[in-house]
Amino acid sequence: MTVIDKDPASAIADIQKRFEAAGYICDRHIATSIYLSNKLDKPILVEGPPGVGKTELAKATAELMDADLIRLQCYEGLDESKALxxxxxxxxxxxxxxxxxxxxxxxxxxxxxxxxxxxxxxxxxxxxxxxxLEARPLLQALQSEKQTVLLIDEIDKSDHEFEAYLLEILSDYQITIPEIGTVRAKKKPIVFLTSNNSREMGDALKRRCLHLYIPFPDQDREREIIRARVPELDDRLRNQIVSFVQQLRTQDLKKLPAVSETIDWARTLLLLHADTLDIEMVRNTLNLLLKFEDDIENMDREVPKMVTVAIKESR
Structure with a gap:
């Protein structure tokens, strides 16, 4: 996505509109980070709870740029032979x-x-x-002749040692291969690193990145997201779904329902031809929102009250 040279406020507003037109509800904070990343040639470290749209942000950026998305999924034990x-x-x-x-x-x-x-x-x-030489994702992004979006997904699952491998590419967009020499980017990739905050990132990595935190959305923002992703859904049922999920996130749960799970639940209720929430249907589909049996059992007795509140708020 090329940022047109105009005043920053207009450029940021344009980015926000283009994301929303593509189905990714992008607030001004996110749009500003994308603008600064483009202008400063800096990677973005995107942190936040699982399922709030961190990976989708990289995918949406690649789509809007008509760029190749190169994804590196991180895990414990990942080394340069699999990444570089x-x-x-x-x-x-x-x-x-x-x-x-x-x-x-x-x-x-x-x-x-x-x-x-x-x-x-x-x-x-x-x-x-x-x-x-067998190029892995990081080297592929540097060798590409066209614009790429490099997604280093769930960097917090990798080891501290792997972070050291990333520092050269994050600061200078280059990689040194001892047997060959330094490989510099033919076209600088747009780099996203995502983290679910399972561990603290090192200071050296953070210094090289812009920081963006995406929290769970408020009720209005989540309604916009569901409207964009499940446009066939009736307004009243959409409001009820979001109200119910927002109530769940105030509970003491092992895992709070993510935005991606709200979208899945909305699609499920649409598939079941629901036109309003009812207690039995919510209980039968609660496993789409809650992933631990203890959470489902603990919330079972709260479902009637929460459904009543959701219906009342949708009027």
Whole structure:
């Protein structure tokens, strides 16, 4: 998404409108972060509870930019061979076997061990060139000829060591490969890092990024999101759904229902041809909102009261 050169307020408002037109309800805070990231060439570290739209923000940005989305899903134990690059060892071995008979030709005019070793080293260097390099997501983003959006998803699930691998690409948009040298971005990617706050990010990584926190939306914002994602839903039922979910988030639960789960529940009630909330239907579909059996059991006795409040607020 190219930010047109205009005054910042107009540019930010334009970003917000374009996201909303694409179905991603983007408040001014988010739009401002996108604007600054574009102008400052800085990655964005997006933090917040699971399911509030952090990953969707990167996807929506890629769609609006008509850019390739390159996604790196983080997990414990992730290392550079899965994130940056690795060598095609099988191909190297195959070529070694095929070219073994050529070694005699290469060394036949060598005089002495030293000259033979020099020739072998030059021969071996061919096996650590671009044609034997397997690019992983981070390197793919740097090598791409067109604009890309690089999504480093759930960075908090990775190890502290992996953060160190990211610092060079986050600050200079480049990667150093010992056998080849430094690979610089052909076109700087738009970089999003998402975190569910399962651990604290290191200061070095935070310094290189703009910080954006996306909380659970308020009632008005969540209604806008449901309207954009499930437009077929009746206004009254939409209001009831959002009211019920907002009440759930005030409870002492192991996992609060995310926006993505509100959307799933709205689609489910639409599929069931519901026109208003009723106690039995809510109980039968509560597992779409709550993911722990203890939470479902504890909320069962609260459902009648919460449904009554939701219906009353929708009038």
């Amino acid at each position: 690059y690795e060598w095609k060892y099988g191909k190297q071995l195959l070529y070694t076997q095929i070219l073994k008979e050529k070694l005699g030709d290469i060394l036949e005019d060598a005089t002495g061990l030293g000259e033979s070793m020099d020739k072998l080293h030059r021969f071996g260097d061919q096996f650590f060139s671009d044609q034997f």
